[in-house]
Amino acid sequence: MTEHAPVQTRSMDEIAARIQSRYHTVEEMAVAAIREAILSGIYTPGQKLRQEELAVALGTSRIPIRAALRQLDAEGLVVFSPHRGAAVRALDPADIEEIYRLRVILETFALRAAIERISPGQLDELSTAADELDVHPEGPHWLQLRQEFYRKLYEAAATPRTTALIFKLRADVGRYWLSLKVLHQKGSEHRIIIDAIRSGNAELAERWLADHLAKVSEELQRRMREPEAPGRQ
Amino acid sequence: MTTESDDVGPEVTLEQLVMSSRPNFRTVEDLVSSVIRNAIVSGIFKPGERLPQDRLAGLLDVSRMPIRSALRQLESEGLVELHAHRGATVRSLSPEEISDLYEMRILLETYALRKTVAAIDDDQMDQLDVLAEAVEAPHGGLDARQDFYRALYSIGNTPRVVSTIMQFRAEVSRYTTDLADLRSRTHRHLLDRVRLGDPELAAAWLEAHLRQVAQELRRQVAGKANGT
Numbered sequence: 001m002t003e004h005a006p007v008q009t010r011s012m013d014e015i016a017a018r019i020q021s022r023y024h025t026v027e028e029m030a031v032a033a034i035r036e037a038i039l040s041g042i043y044t045p046g047q048k049l050r051q052e053e054l055a056v057a058l059g060t061s062r063i064p065i066r067a068a069l070r071q072l073d074a075e076g077l078v079v080f081s082p083h084r085g086a087a088v089r090a091l092d093p094a095d096i097e098e099i100y101r102l103r104v105i106l107e108t109f110a111l112r113a114a115i116e117r118i119s120p121g122q123l124d125e126l127s128t129a130a131d132e133l134d135v136h137p138e139g140p141h142w143l144q145l146r147q148e149f150y151r152k153l154y155e156a157a158a159t160p161r162t163t164a165l166i167f168k169l170r171a172d173v174g175r176y177w178l179s180l181k182v183l184h185q186k187g188s189e190h191r192i193i194i195d196a197i198r199s200g201n202a203e204l205a206e207r208w209l210a211d212h213l214a215k216v217s218e219e220l221q222r223r224m225r226e227p228e229a230p231g232r233q
Numbered sequence: 234m235t236t237e238s239d240d241v242g243p244e245v246t247l248e249q250l251v252m253s254s255r256p257n258f259r260t261v262e263d264l265v266s267s268v269i270r271n272a273i274v275s276g277i278f279k280p281g282e283r284l285p286q287d288r289l290a291g292l293l294d295v296s297r298m299p300i301r302s303a304l305r306q307l308e309s310e311g312l313v314e315l316h317a318h319r320g321a322t323v324r325s326l327s328p329e330e331i332s333d334l335y336e337m338r339i340l341l342e343t344y345a346l347r348k349t350v351a352a353i354d355d356d357q358m359d360q361l362d363v364l365a366e367a368v369e370a371p372h373g374g375l376d377a378r379q380d381f382y383r384a385l386y387s388i389g390n391t392p393r394v395v396s397t398i399m400q401f402r403a404e405v406s407r408y409t410t411d412l413a414d415l416r417s418r419t420h421r422h423l424l425d426r427v428r429l430g431d432p433e434l435a436a437a438w439l440e441a442h443l444r445q446v447a448q449e450l451r452r453q454v455a456g457k458a459n460g461t
Contacts, residue, residue: 027301027302027305028305031305063298067298067301067302067305070262070302070306071302071305071306071309074306074309074310075309082260095393098391098392098393098394099393101344101391101394102341102393102394102397105340105341105344106337106340109336109337109340158329159333159336160329160330160333161311161330161333161334161337162333162336162337165337165397
């Protein structure tokens with residue numbers, strides 16, 4: 001699934017054209033298009049979302065746009081008030097800290113379950129995904145591959161509800177990394193995880209993951225506190 | 234009074250739910266989603282049951298549109314399943330999903346509880362006692378129970394964790410109404426442990442309790458799936 005892939009060079013028009021044919025109802029289409037535009041950084045944290053403009057871009061009336069914004073409010077990506085309009089939800093450093101703490105809890109649990117339950121076939125697939133990460137050059141597509149790696153990993157845990165929540169949280173902080181226009185370092189975390197699975201050392205992998213996420217959390221919070229950071233008008 | 238009516242109050246009908254909810258909401262959409270959510274969580278609409286959209290629109294005196302938009306929101310909360318041509322049904326949970334939801338509840342609720350026990354002061358303890366009494370009142374019901382747990386976990390100041398916990402609780406609570414014996418005094422037991430002031434002790438008790446409920450629930454759901 002590449003729907004939430006972080007690619008910065010797209011526009012709302014491009015998303016609209018691609019998405020319009022895929023959905024049963026206009027509202028579903030509007031939700032999917034606006035969600036993707038937020039997660040891919042086209043609309044940045046704190047940015048106002050104007051209903052008329054969205055309606056024009058998506059070729060709909062304003063009514064399904066309102067319904068879509070309400071649903072995205074419920075999902076936590078948008079703040080929508082009937083009187084003051086809608087904006088992309090901005091997070092502060094305390095939000096980021098909480099999201100990463102939540103991710104540590106959920107991802108270490110999913111990782112442990114994945115290490116216990118992964119089948120030889122799934123491990124082969126995961127290894128292939130890790131090899132791709134090693135050889136592929138840095139950039140948006142590399143991030144997409146990394147997303148796929150973690151999806152395969154956590155799917156092996158067979159905890160579908162946990163996995164869904166993990167990816168929601170990952171997407172929510174992912175849009176912050178995008179909005180900061182930080183060049184992602186091509187990391188090698190996937191190797192550490194593969195090694196831990198092969199040696200069956202769940203505890204080591206969990207500890208490493210918890211440390212890693214804590215460091216990333218601190219780094220993101222530090223960057224958000226810098227004066228030119230977005231979401232701080 | 235049977236302990237079961239703590240949560241479900243079989244005497245509560247959809248009509249009464251609509252009447253009691255109406256004054257509390259600013260927008261039509263909030264009202265509609267809240268009524269349908271409560272009706273599902275309290276068991277008025279059972280897992281797998283088709284949701285009567287025309288009847289709901291009539292009762293709430295709204296058009297079909299806010300009903301659809303509420304159903305989509307409830308779909309994202311995991312309570313409703315929308316079908317392309319067959320309307321909407323109450324989502325049922327498989328034994329695996331119940332396990333997964335309880336594993337997450339254990340992780341998140343023990344986390345929030347530890348924070349709460351570490352942070353709680355005397356005033357907050359008194360407020361929780363008042364909320365606990367409301368749960369035990371003859372018509373305490375689901376709202377009082379939700380208020381108690383929301384207040385308890387909110388003391389730890391982890392708002393996102395709390396809203397996730399409350400959503401998971403809402404998803405599974407409709408399945409636990411038959412487990413009245415197991416859960417009827419949970420809030421009191423929990424409060425006693427919070428009062429002792431040891432985060433680890435409280436978390437350990439909660440984890441053991443949730444594991445027991447999850448096990449009981451899996452047995453029940455598996456039993457129903459086998460037609461027993």
